[in-house]
Amino acid sequence: MIRILDKLLLFLYSIIIGFAAIIVIVAACRGFYVSGLKQWIDNITGESFAAQTTTIIVASIILLISVRFFVVSISRGGNHAPSINQRTEHGDIRISVETVENLALKAASRTRGVKDLKARVRVAESGLQIMIRAFVDGESSIPTLSEEMQRTVSEQVEEFTGIPVSEVSVFIANVVQDQPTFKSRVE
Structure with a gap:
């Protein structure tokens, strides 16, 4: 059961990280309008409580998944031969x-x-x-x-x-x- 959960988390994590990488690449190539990007950042950090809460929750989930994969990668290193x-x-x-x-x-x-x-x-x-x-x-x-x-x-x-x-x-x-x-x- 834990392996299935780890595979599901890895799948979701890879999609999220891939999407974030695409956004960074497009932003680095100046694919976003500066005013639109500034407005999006203002929504996240500004007065909109719903946007701030959503951002904090999504970032916390990504952080927890990252910690889980870090722990799994360390603990599986000591496996013995079957x-x-x-x-x-x-x-x-x-x-x-x-x-x-x-x-x-x-x-x-x-x-x-x-x-x-x-x-x-x-x-x-x-x-x-x-x-x-x-x-x-x-x-x-x-x-x-x-x-x-x-x-x-x-x-x-x-x-x-x-x-x-x-x-x-x-x-x-x-x-x-x-x-x-x-x-x-x-x-």
Whole structure:
């Protein structure tokens, strides 16, 4: 909810600042009549209570939005890498998502016939959701190879991390062609 509010504030803030920048550019290029600009400034600072109140409210809102963005920019600078947190009887355990991805890649690479691997991990209520993207050599059955990879990844990640794996999705991106080697013949 706070992120949505921050995005909305950033949108409004950028529109206001953009509009103010356009006014400054036009004024610097002498696009306003001096008498009209002076009258507008007199309305803001003069006897019109409604204009003064509106100006103070708008300026205060812009100031508050600026302070909010300043605080958010400072507080988000100390974020840590995404991790999976577990509580045990001895204390807390934090395992980075990158560690789980590397464990999944290591387990998937043990499957024969797999060439190039990439892994993504999502943390869900039911457990880890692991997505493996792979290239295969084309010498093995893709369904058999995929099932073996799913089983191996699921078992190894659960064994090493202690976190249940709810799903292992395998996407076979392509078949890799091995470059044939030719022997040269000397006569």
